[in-house]
Every structure is written in structure tokens, then in C-alpha cells.
Amino acid sequence: MDNGDFDLETFLPFRLNRAAEFIALRFAAAYKAEYGLTRPEWRTLAALGSSGRMTATAVGTHSTMHKTKVSRAVFALEERRWLKRKQDEDDRRVEHLELTATGQTAYRELTRLAVDYSIELTSLIGEEGLQALSFGLRAVENAMARRRR
Template identity: 65%
Template sequence: MDFKLETFLPYRLNLAAELVSQRFAAQYRARYRMTRPEWRALAALGSYGRMTATEIGANSSMHKTKVSRAVRALEEKRWLKRSEDLDDRRIEHLELTPAGRRIYGEMVVLARDYERELAGLLGTGGLKQLEAGLAAIEAKLAAPARRRAPKD
């Protein structure tokens, strides 16, 4: 049986995603001393507003232990605050502090700059092809949306 891992599409997609992610992570790690789970939690809260840890996990496809560590780290940096649910004391709502919103705003600029850099590497035609391919995969394989719509 002939099988080459390096040509297996799921492997290639994962490798490409990891390369892109690592390159961006190096930028925010150097500037903000932030881990990938912290960035993902910060980005979810910045994009969608107040959420629970469970919602952050569902939105970012992170395991609850990673979410918990990221939330704790963001809280220690004073970028996130917790509030107890008035109806169910087991639930905590999480939201960015003013400092967290400022960092999120800076991260959006960094993310957009990085996205432009990647688009330049691919060229217009390559970017359009990639976007079309990703859209096709997402349309065919995506489970019903669990994600929240971004806040206005």
C-alpha cells in the first residue's frame, strides 16, 4: 500500500495552518508575552463581547483546561474580569477590562498587518484560490454553527 503523508490533504492543511499560526504567534508572544490560547480567548472576548468559559471553548475549539489557564493568565494581566451569573452562581461571565480592550485593539492591527503580509505572499490569484478552497471545505464539512455572531 502506497501512502505518502506529505501529500495527504488533511496533513497538508494542518501543517499550513500550524505554520501560519506559529508565525503570527511569534509576533504577539514577543510583544505581549501571550500564548496562543490567551490570544484566542482574548480574540473571542474582543470579537463577541461577554462570554462564559464554555462559550470561549466552543467558539475557539479549545479544551476547557486550556481555556481555564488562558482566562487565569488574562485575569492576572488585568485584561479580563469575571462576574458571577445572578441566576446560576456556578456560571461566570468573562469580559475584557479597559486594558484588555486596548490590547485587543492593538492585536487587531497586528492581525490585519499579518493578514496583508500573507496575502502579499500568495498574490491576488493565490489568495482568491485559497479563499475559494477554504469556503468549499467549510461549506461541505462544517457542523451547524455553534459560534456567536460578532458584536456590533
């Protein structure tokens, strides 16, 4: 097999992953320094804060995290008293998760941190660059959604 024509630096999955990682790591450093959260904890908090009551499975699907990472994040957020569980009345194997009042306060504070970071990214990338990136991402997401059908 001849790989002479393959250029990793132009391979879209590689570029998307690398760009996402650069952006995510910088934001992760901010919420870790401020709140001591791990990435799975932030993603779980964000999923629940933006969507409301969810199951752990739904959190994993929403945030594309493996169930063990979700489970550890749920436990950590519960230890902080930011999250509460409630067993489903019809299916006792299912637990519904939601933020406590303290968790909702933490989520609001963290969204302010996220808004500040978004402003910083906009200033770095520029409004036009951000619009182009958003357009490109929407095209990728739409193409992948059509492909799944």
C-alpha cells in the same frame, strides 16, 4: 492492509494542519515578542474581543480549545487585568467573561498586529492565491457543517 496508495503529502487533513501551523507559529512569534502572550491567551483575547461577553465554554467552542487551556488563559488574562468575570445570576456555576477597558485596548493593538500580518500573508500568497484559498476553505467548512447535521 496495503497502504501503498496513501500519500501523506496529499492527505488533506495533514496539509491543512501543516499550513495552519506554519501560519499560526509565525503570528504567535509576533504577539509573543510584543506582548508575551501564549497562543491560548491570544485566542481567548481574540474570541472575547471579537464576540464580546462569553462563557469559558463558549470561548472554547469558538476557538476550538480544550477547557483546561481556556481556564489557564482566562486566569492569565485576569492576572493582567485584561479580563473580568461575572457570575451568572440564574446559574452560579456559570461565569461570564468580558474584556476590561485595558483588555479592549490590548485587543485593538493586537488586531493592528493581525492586520499587518494579513497584509504580509497577502503579499506572500498573492491576492489570487488568497481568494482561491478562501474559496477552498469555505468549501471545506460548508461540507463539514452539512456533515454535522
